[in-house]
Structure formats: C-alpha cells, structure tokens
Amino acid sequence: xxxxxxxxxxxxxxxxxxxxxxxxxxxxxxxxxxxxxxxxxxxxxxxxxxxxxxxxxxxxxxxxxxxxxxxxxxxxxxxxxxxxxxxxxxxxxxxxxxxxxxxxxxxxxxxxxxxxxxxxxxxxxxxxxxxxxxxxxxxxxxxxxxxxxxxxxxxxxxxxxxxxxxxxxxxxxxxxxxxxxxxxxxxxxxxxxxxxxxxxxxxxxxxxxxxxxxxxxxxxxxxxxxxxxxxxxxxxxxxxxxxxxxxxxxxxxxxxxxxxxxxxxxxxxxxxxxxxxxxxxxxxxxxxxxxx
Amino acid sequence: xxxxxxxxxxxxxxxxxxxxxxxxxxxxxxxxxxxxxxxxxxxxxxxxxxxxxxxxxxxxxxxxxxxxxxxxxxxxxxxxxxxxxxxxxxxxxxxxxxxxxxxxxxxxxxxxxxxxxxxxxxxxxxxxxxxxxxxxxxxxxxxxxxxxxxxxxx
Numbered sequence: 001x002x003x004x005x006x007x008x009x010x011x012x013x014x015x016x017x018x019x020x021x022x023x024x025x026x027x028x029x030x031x032x033x034x035x036x037x038x039x040x041x042x043x044x045x046x047x048x049x050x051x052x053x054x055x056x057x058x059x060x061x062x063x064x065x066x067x068x069x070x071x072x073x074x075x076x077x078x079x080x081x082x083x084x085x086x087x088x089x090x091x092x093x094x095x096x097x098x099x100x101x102x103x104x105x106x107x108x109x110x111x112x113x114x115x116x117x118x119x120x121x122x123x124x125x126x127x128x129x130x131x132x133x134x135x136x137x138x139x140x141x142x143x144x145x146x147x148x149x150x151x152x153x154x155x156x157x158x159x160x161x162x163x164x165x166x167x168x169x170x171x172x173x174x175x176x177x178x179x180x181x182x183x184x185x186x187x188x189x190x191x192x193x194x195x196x197x198x199x200x201x202x203x204x205x206x207x208x209x210x211x212x213x214x215x216x217x218x219x220x221x222x223x224x225x226x227x228x229x230x231x232x233x234x235x236x237x238x239x240x241x242x243x244x245x246x247x248x249x250x251x252x253x254x255x256x257x258x259x260x261x262x263x264x265x266x267x268x269x270x271x272x273x274x275x276x277x278x279x280x281x282x283x284x285x286x287x288x289x290x291x292x
Numbered sequence: 293x294x295x296x297x298x299x300x301x302x303x304x305x306x307x308x309x310x311x312x313x314x315x316x317x318x319x320x321x322x323x324x325x326x327x328x329x330x331x332x333x334x335x336x337x338x339x340x341x342x343x344x345x346x347x348x349x350x351x352x353x354x355x356x357x358x359x360x361x362x363x364x365x366x367x368x369x370x371x372x373x374x375x376x377x378x379x380x381x382x383x384x385x386x387x388x389x390x391x392x393x394x395x396x397x398x399x400x401x402x403x404x405x406x407x408x409x410x411x412x413x414x415x416x417x418x419x420x421x422x423x424x425x426x427x428x429x430x431x432x433x434x435x436x437x438x439x440x441x442x443x444x445x446x
Contacts, residue, residue, distance in 0.1 A: 002311065003311045004311070005311055007310060008354070008356050010357075010359075031357075034353060035334065035349075035352055038334065038351070038354075039333040039352070042332055042333050042351075043333065051310065079346070103337070103421060103422025104347060104400065104418075104419040105337065108347060109348050109349075109352065109353065190418065191422060
C-alpha cells in the first residue's frame with residue numbers, strides 16, 4: 001500500500017529538526033534510514049503530516065570507542081557496525097547481535113536510532129541496549145537528556161520519547177576483556193526478526209564464580225528486559241552444567257511471552273530456556289583472553 | 293517536489309510527491325520498469341537498486357531521499373546486445389524462470405561481487421537470503437553468482 005500524503009523537510013541542523021518536530025500540531029515524525037518507518041507508513045500504521053529527514057544533520061553517524069565505552073551516533077548503520085573492527089574487542093556482544101539484524105540491503109540504510117525509536121520487542125539492538133544497561137541520548141525542545149534503556153522501551157512500538165525529541169545516540173559502558181558473553185537467536189529466516197533471542201554476559205570473580213550477570217530477552221516479551229531471576233540464580237555460582245540448566249529453567253518461568261501468528265507463548269517460553277542454556281554454554285566455552 | 297539525481301550515469305530531474313518511494317519514482321517517473329515492486333514493505337528484495345555503490349531496497353527509500361545520489365538500476369547493468377557476466381551466468385544455470393525476482397537478484401549480486409569478488413558460498417547465500425524467489429529453489433541462482441565471481445576479480 002502507499003503511505004498517506006505528507007510533507008518533507010531535510011533540515012541541516014539538529015536544532016532546526018527539533019523545532020520542526022515540536023511545532024504545535026506538527027504531527028511530524030523524524031526519518032533516518034526509513035527501514036522500519038517506511039513499512040509503518042506503507043501499512044498506514046502512522047500517518048504523519050510531515051517527515052523530518054535527519055540525513056543532512058552532521059555528526060550523528062560516528063562510532064566512538066574510548067574509556068567511557070562505546071558511543072553509537074543515531075545515524076550509525078548496521079553496515080557501519082559490521083565494518084568497524086574496533087568493536088570486535090570494544091563490544092563483542094553488540095557486534096554478534098548486530099549480525100542478526102535484517103538483510104544485506106536493509107543493513108546499508110537501517111540505523112541504530114531508527115531501531116531504538118521503532119522499539120520492536122523482537123529487534124536485536126533494543127535488547128542489547130537493555131541487557132547492557134545502555135543510555136539513550138535524546139535532543140528535544142527542552143534541550144538534551146539521557147534515558148536509561150530499561151526505562152526507554154514501554155511496550156511494542158512505544159518509547160519514552162516525548163513530542164519533538166530525537167534520539168542522538170546510544171552509550172554502552174566499557175567492556176572488560178575477560179567478560180564472558182553469548183548471543184543466541186531463533187528466527188524463521190536469518191535476518192528476520194527474532195522469534196526469541198537471548199543476549200547475556202557475566203564477569204568472573206577470583207574463584208571463577210559468575211558475577212555481574214546480565215541476561216536479556218528479545219522477542220519473548222512485550223518489551224526487551226533483563227531477566228533478574230535468572231541473573232540472581234547464576235550470580236555466585238561456578239558456571240557448570242547444573243548452574244546453567246538451573247538458570248535457564250528460572251529464565252523460562254520468569255518471562256511472559258506474547259502469542260502471535262509467528263509462535264505460541266509456550267513455544268517462546270521453551271525457546272527462552274533453550275537459548276539461555278546455549279548462550280551460557282557459549283559464554284563458558286569462550287577463552288578468557290580475547291573475545292572472538 | 294523536484295529532485296535531481298543520477299541514474300545509470302545520466303543526470304535526471306523528476307517531479308515527485310514526498311510520499312513516492314524510489315521504486316515508484318524510477319518506474320513511473322522515469323520509465324525504468326526493470327526495477328520490480330513485489331511486497332512494497334521491504335521483505336522480498338525485488339526492488340533492489342544500487343545507491344552510491346550500495347544495494348538498497350528502493351521501496352524502503354523515499355525518492356526525495358535520493359537527491360544528489362548516484363543510482364544504478366538493472367538497466368544500467370546490461371551491455372546492449374552482449375550479456376554481462378551475471379546475465380550470462382544466470383542464463384547458463386537456469387537461474388530464473390518467471391523472472392520477477394531477477395532484477396533484484398542481479399543488482400544485489402552485482403553490489404556484492406563488486407565489493408567482495410571472493411565471497412564464498414556461505415556469504416552469497418546469506419546476502420541472497422534477503423531476496424525471495426518462488427520459482428527456482430535458489431540453488432541455480434547461487435551457482436550463477438558463484439560462477440560470475442571470476443569476472444569481478446580484477
């Protein structure tokens with residue numbers, strides 16, 4: 001189907017974009033790569049009067065890695081993350097998760113800001129942002145603000161962004177070299193949205209026990225979230241068959257998966273158990289030196 | 293709105309509504325009907341064109357976003373009478389039947405092999421997984437792209 005008619009603007013500055021988006025009765029939406037928004041418009045799930053294209057705004061397409069961690073500008077594309085060798089060590093979990101995002105052509109245009117704003121509970125990046133306690137940067141009519149990823153996603157296609165606000169980037173805290181991590185996903189076709197995916201990591205204490213465990217669920221949820229019960233089950237344990245299976249079982253009972261045409265809830269719940277187990281085994285098998 | 297960009301080496305100027313996606317602009321505005329519109333929501337890959345050297349789905353890009361871009365469509369990949377290496381390989385391996393998906397397969401494969409002439413079968417399958425074909429079962433298409441690699445290694 002064709003979108004409903006709208007006007008189009010491509011401002012050269014962030015301030016101008018914010019002012020267009022926040023004008024009274026603007027009914028405006030920002031567009032970056034358009035890889036989520038264009039289908040939304042085609043299905044007429046949204047009918048804005050104005051699209052504000054962010055493509056001419058400078059400085060939003062940088063990937064920075066430093067002692068603060070990794071900062072992804074909102075206009076960074078999947079392709080840019082894929083091509084950036086620094087991220088292999090600076091954030092291997094992000095890199096592994098992004099390999100599952102969409103198909104070749106979409107990866108050339110889809111952006112991280114677009115994915116966060118679209119807030120599909122089955123999308124990888126929002127899941128990683130939540131799992132890693134990411135901070136979302138936004139600019140709006142009242143200036144810049146930061147929003148914790150855990151509080152950003154409110155439900156399917158729903159975020160804490162206010163009228164006129166634009167995502168400017170995502171901050172992920174520093175990664176430690178010895179950190180163990182795993183990412184596992186099941187989808188109908190590689191590149192499609194996840195039916196269920198699990199991203200996780202943990203550090204190990206001097207005695208080799210898991211600490212600081214973060215386990216995040218994608219797809220089997222109304223919004224991506226950490227599974228605190230499963231994290232607690234693993235923390236303080238030596239990571240072995242028994243603790244892995246126990247954490248996986250706890251995870252499966254803790255989630256509240258939706259039911260839709262792609263999969264019944266009980267299937268997603270079973271996937272959570274299987275994928276937590278697989279991702280923990282992946283993490284445990286990883287060498288402590290280097291992350292590949 | 294009036295927009296200007298380059299298609300297959302030729303500068304063009306075209307009048308579009310802001311809501312017109314690039315595929316409709318190419319087909320209706322410029323008569324380049326080689327680009328096919330299948331699902332129109334970014335699933336099937338039939339509308340793939342090459343924008344500034346990168347394969348994109350032209351149904352997921354507004355024509356107005358292509359202002360100033362260099363676009364190559366499937367028409368830009370043929371050599372008059374002679375077959376291009378990809379065309380010849382598709383013919384040899386029977387990599388098309390109804391032909392609806394073929395323009396998207398050719399543009400996608402061209403973008404891939406231009407960037408990665410040594411792509412292995414796993415990479416080729418992964419990249420082509422974004423393009424649906426309901427006739428061939430994909431195997432002949434993968435074989436054709438494998439064979440065409442030689443022509444891109446220079």
